Amino acid sequence: EATRPTELSGIAPYLANNVKGVGEVTAKKLVESLQIKDIDSLVSVCRDEKDKIYQFFGEKKRKVAENVITAMVTDEIFRNVMIFLHEHNIPPRFAKKIYEKYGSASLSNLMENPYRLIADFRQVGFLRADAIAQKLGLPNTSPFRMEAAFVYSLEVAQEDGHCCLPRDQLIDKSRDLLSGKTDPTFSREFVLEQLRLIYKKNRDTKKESFLIRETSAFLNIKTENNTPEILFYLPEVLRMEDEVSGFIASLL
Numbered sequence: 001e002a003t004r005p006t007e008l009s010g011i012a013p014y015l016a017n018n019v020k021g022v023g024e025v026t027a028k029k030l031v032e033s034l035q036i037k038d039i040d041s042l043v044s045v046c047r048d049e050k051d052k053i054y055q056f057f058g059e060k061k062r063k064v065a066e067n068v069i070t071a072m073v074t075d076e077i078f079r080n081v082m083i084f085l086h087e088h089n090i091p092p093r094f095a096k097k098i099y100e101k102y103g104s105a106s107l108s109n110l111m112e113n114p115y116r117l118i119a120d121f122r123q124v125g126f127l128r129a130d131a132i133a134q135k136l137g138l139p140n141t142s143p144f145r146m147e148a149a150f151v152y153s154l155e156v157a158q159e160d161g162h163c164c165l166p167r168d169q170l171i172d173k174s175r176d177l178l179s180g181k182t183d184p185t186f187s188r189e190f191v192l193e194q195l196r197l198i199y200k201k202n203r204d205t206k207k208e209s210f211l212i213r214e215t216s217a218f219l220n221i222k223t224e225n226n227t228p229e230i231l232f233y234l235p236e237v238l239r240m241e242d243e244v245s246g247f248i249a250s251l252l
Contacts, residue, residue: 009086009087010039010082010083010084010085010086010087011027011031011036011039011042011083011086012024012027012028012031013027013086013092014027014071014079014082014083014086015027015030015068015071016092017082017092017096018071018082019064019067019068019071020064020067021061021063021064021067022064022067022068030053030056030068033056034052034056039080039083042072043072043073046068046069046072046073047069047072047073050065050069053065053068053069077103077104078099080107081095081098081099081104081106081107082095082096082099084107085098085099085106088132088135088136089135090132094121097121098110098117098121101120101121110132110136111136112144113144114129114132114133114136114138114144115129115130115133115144115145115147115148117129117132118148118151118152125152126148126149126152126177127177129148130145130148130177133145140178140183140185141185141194143194143197143198143201145178146174146178146191146194146195146198147198147209149174149177149178150170150174150195150198150209150210150232151209151210151234152177153165153170153173153174153177154170154210154232154233154234154237155234156173157173158234158237163233163237164213164231164232164233164237164238165231165232166229166230166231166232167192167195167212167229167230167231167232170195170232171188171191171192171195172188174191174195175188175191178191199212208235209235210232210233210234210235211232211233211234211235211238212230212231212232212233213230213231213233213238
């Protein structure tokens with residue numbers, strides 16, 4: 001389970017980044033020397049058979065041995081979170097930032113929706129969050145993944161100087177993020193349907209991740225089918241546009 005990591009791949013980076021005097025090579029040798037099979041067995045050795053740790057490091061590095069013991073037997077929540085994140089190849093520094101942000105809820109938050117990292121950490125874009133989500137086993141068609149692609153496409157458009165994206169452009173850009181060109185799962189029809197479902201769910205639950213406006217609401221623009229063009233906005237951008245247009249109107 002997420003709260004009780006059992007794999008060994010996270011131990012070496014955990015010790016190397018949280019115990020002064022221990023590198024990954026030394027940590028791996030420690031695990032091999034003690035024939036450790038899982039996290040709990042190492043915790044047990046550090047708690048009940050400390051002499052094995054002291055013997056491994058020797059008298060000259062007794063302080064290092066004490067640091068290893070302390071790191072493995074205290075603050076279980078921190079230890080389990082960090083080892084789990086290391087097991088899933090999340091860099092140590094970023095793993096610490098995740099823990100600082102979410103605390104004891106780190107694992108449950110990430111297991112539920114790793115794409116929350118995009119909104120909560122400036123340096124995390126869709127591709128990085130997507131890689132983490134794949135390592136955590138989140139389905140490619142998860143609504144969290146779909147919504148993250150829509151929102152991130154709008155954020156990139158905003159950075160490029162656009163206030164909004166027409167629906168078809170949003171679908172195309174989102175499909176690029178979702179590997180729609182190589183994965184037939186993400187056809188235009190499928191992505192459009194997901195867009196509709198997510199927008200409806202968010203509207204019903206009063207969640208604002210993206211908003212829409214028909215061009216007919218403020219400008220007489222029609223599509224080829226003679227229907228109003230639907231534009232998608234980030235909520236803050238749409239509100240800003242309304243404030244600016246209202247201010248301009250007051251001046252006329």
